[in-house]
């Protein structure tokens with residue numbers, strides 16, 4: 450069967466865990482050469498599981514010199530760059546707007562919003578020169594409306610969706626596409642405390658119960674959406690925020706019992 454990313458060169462940030470690791474494994478199976486970035490040592494484990502097609506780099510996705518080095522590394526090692534999955538992110542917890550400090554905001558915005566900005570800034574010119582490319586940024590349903598993350602996290606993801614729209618227009622005529630992914634609740638390192646807490650309290654059936662699929666998602670389900678945006682199958686998709694949330698964000702909250710809805 451034809452591989453969907455055969456001989457494509459891809460950078461994935463946050464590849465040591467969760468969605469980034471699942472995407473690394475999937476992109477590799479689909480024929481891509483990978484530069485895998487993370488601040489955590491676990492990125493070396495991700496690369497080791499994949500083999501010689503993946504190179505790990507310990508770097509901070511929110512630091513310009515690290516990101517510039519990452520992009521130069523991909524070009525030097527593999528001779529170009531086709532795909533960037535700017536996925537690294539931090540949640541910053543669920544403290545309220547009255548509890549968060551400016552320092553909390555600076556760190557969350559630095560990683561979640563300035564990080565993807567830097568990836569775009571350094572990768573897009575290389576892609577434009579080659580006449581093609583796909584950049585995917587992991588935003589969140591938290592960037593669409595309230596209720597799915599702390600204040601700075603939500604603002605960072607809303608900003609990221611807008612950054613993707615602005616970038617798509619600024620790259621007009623380049624054949625470089627930029628899109629955002631908006632996952633709902635996915636079991637990863639970031640959400641592990643919620644999952645652990647729910648399971649410890651016998652409330653695992655409440656995880657993801659607000660969406661019509663009535664379950665949380667798995668990292669590989671987001672990786673599949675990233676693969677679509679990375680591949681030529683999405684060749685006419687640009688500047689979009691693709692929501693992958695089991696349907697969570699399509700509905701206003703409503704009282705099922707009050708409406709007499711009794712189906713599962």
Ligand SMILES: NC(=O)c1ccc[n+]([C@@H]2O[C@H](COP(=O)([O-])OP(=O)(O)OC[C@H]3O[C@@H](n4cnc5c(N)ncnc54)[C@H](O)[C@@H]3O)[C@@H](O)[C@H]2O)c1
Nearest residue numbers: 463465466467468487488509510537538589635637638639
């Ligand atoms: N898990 C969810 O429910 C969910 C929902 C919506 C969006 N997201 C987003 O998905 C993305 C991936 O998160 P995940 O859920 O896989 O969590 P995760 O914690 O399992 O993985 C995130 C990875 O990013 C790395 N990282 C953090 N800061 C970094 C930095 N400055 N530079 C480089 N690497 C860094 C971490 O070390 C970790 O390996 C994030 O952007 C997150 O906001 C997650």
